[in-house]
Amino acid sequence: MQTRITEMLGIEIPIIQAPMGWIARSSLASAVSNAGGLGIIETSSGDMDAIKIEILAMRELTGKPWGVNIAQHFVRDPQALVDFVAENEVGFVTTSAGDPAVLVPRLKELGVTVFHVVPTMRGAQKAIDAGVDGLVVEGIEGGGFKNADGASSLVLVPEIASRFDVPVVAAGGFVDGRSMAAAFAMGAEAVQMGTRMVASIESPVHANWKQALIDAKESDTVVVNRHHRPAMRTLRTELTGRLEADDEPAILNIDDMMKLYFGGDMEVGVAMAGQVAGRVRSIEPVESILRDAWDDCRAVLRELGSRAE
Ligand SMILES: Cc1cc2nc3c(=O)[nH]c(=O)nc-3n(C[C@H](O)[C@H](O)[C@H](O)COP(=O)(O)O)c2cc1C
Numbered sequence: 001m002q003t004r005i006t007e008m009l010g011i012e013i014p015i016i017q018a019p020m021g022w023i024a025r026s027s028l029a030s031a032v033s034n035a036g037g038l039g040i041i042e043t044s045s046g047d048m049d050a051i052k053i054e055i056l057a058m059r060e061l062t063g064k065p066w067g068v069n070i071a072q073h074f075v076r077d078p079q080a081l082v083d084f085v086a087e088n089e090v091g092f093v094t095t096s097a098g099d100p101a102v103l104v105p106r107l108k109e110l111g112v113t114v115f116h117v118v119p120t121m122r123g124a125q126k127a128i129d130a131g132v133d134g135l136v137v138e139g140i141e142g143g144g145f146k147n148a149d150g151a152s153s154l155v156l157v158p159e160i161a162s163r164f165d166v167p168v169v170a171a172g173g174f175v176d177g178r179s180m181a182a183a184f185a186m187g188a189e190a191v192q193m194g195t196r197m198v199a200s201i202e203s204p205v206h207a208n209w210k211q212a213l214i215d216a217k218e219s220d221t222v223v224v225n226r227h228h229r230p231a232m233r234t235l236r237t238e239l240t241g242r243l244e245a246d247d248e249p250a251i252l253n254i255d256d257m258m259k260l261y262f263g264g265d266m267e268v269g270v271a272m273a274g275q276v277a278g279r280v281r282s283i284e285p286v287e288s289i290l291r292d293a294w295d296d297c298r299a300v301l302r303e304l305g306s307r308a309e
Pocket residue numbers: 018019020021023042044045071096117138141142143144145171172173174192193194195196198271272273274275276
């Protein structure tokens with residue numbers, strides 16, 4: 001089964017691994033690409049020296065297609081990064097956290113396929129006006145940075161997919177074959193998985209974070225910074241529960257984040273996660289996550305198709 005996105009990106013399985021600060025590095029991204037999906041290197045950590053090394057490492061670790069996310073707000077010199085990406089023959093970029101009109105025209109000139117990440121209908125229109133090749137549509141149930149007033153994937157994806165001609169990647173709530181099949185029914189042509197990828201063998205985060213995802217119920221995430229910026233969906237801990245209840249700003253301090261991400265201290269910062277944490281039950285190698293989701297997705301679609309006859 002092909003979609004416009006598998007054809008455009010030259011991938012076998014329409015699953016894209018989400019860009020995630022410090023997590024979406026070459027060990028995870030190359031595993032996703034080698035398994036037939038599309039791995040993405042993050043830039044939202046803002047750690048440009050390390051990111052350049054990761055981009056160069058990808059060229060060694062996989063011969064399959066992969067991409068880079070340019071999180072405009074977090075990158076000091078996005079234009080220089082565009083040049084670096086093009087020099088290193090990166091064929092696919094997602095832009096996010098900024099005005100699509102700033103980078104999309106130059107990326108297109110350089111022959112790069114560009115999708116912009118959008119949380120609203122208005123954002124989608126701006127990205128279309130900037131000339132994107134496709135959209136990553138992010139529902140509020142997903143992990144990470146969020147538009148606090150955003151709508152769920154169930155509302156956003158069909159609305160945007162039916163309004164615009166470009167292909168849509170559905171992000172937020174997609175974790176397995178059944179949810180992928182739902183994304184296709186809503187008009188998406190690929191899904192992006194964040195939370196599911198954090199709980200993979202190849203994800204570099206501390207085992208405590210992975211275990212917290214396994215233990216979480218679907219109601220165990222909170223949106224912090226609802227009235228401050230940036231709003232983020234994170235796992236519920238003592239700290240994040242208190243920040244949410246008191247409407248206090250969650251401050252992203254790099255030292256604390258490193259203690260959480262790689263030291264496993266879950267109470268010193270925010271561990272971003274989507275509501276699908278409640279559906280993640282095991283830590284698996286990326287290859288089986290992709291293969292099982294894709295096989296199950298096609299089985300669900302076949303079954304529904306035969307029932308609709
Ligand atoms: C741990 C984590 C970190 C994330 N970090 C970023 C980020 O740095 N930049 C970004 O644009 N999105 C980030 N996201 C959002 C993802 O790119 C993706 O859209 C989202 O995870 C999809 O929803 P899901 O969690 O239900 O799969 C993050 C998500 C998670 C779970």
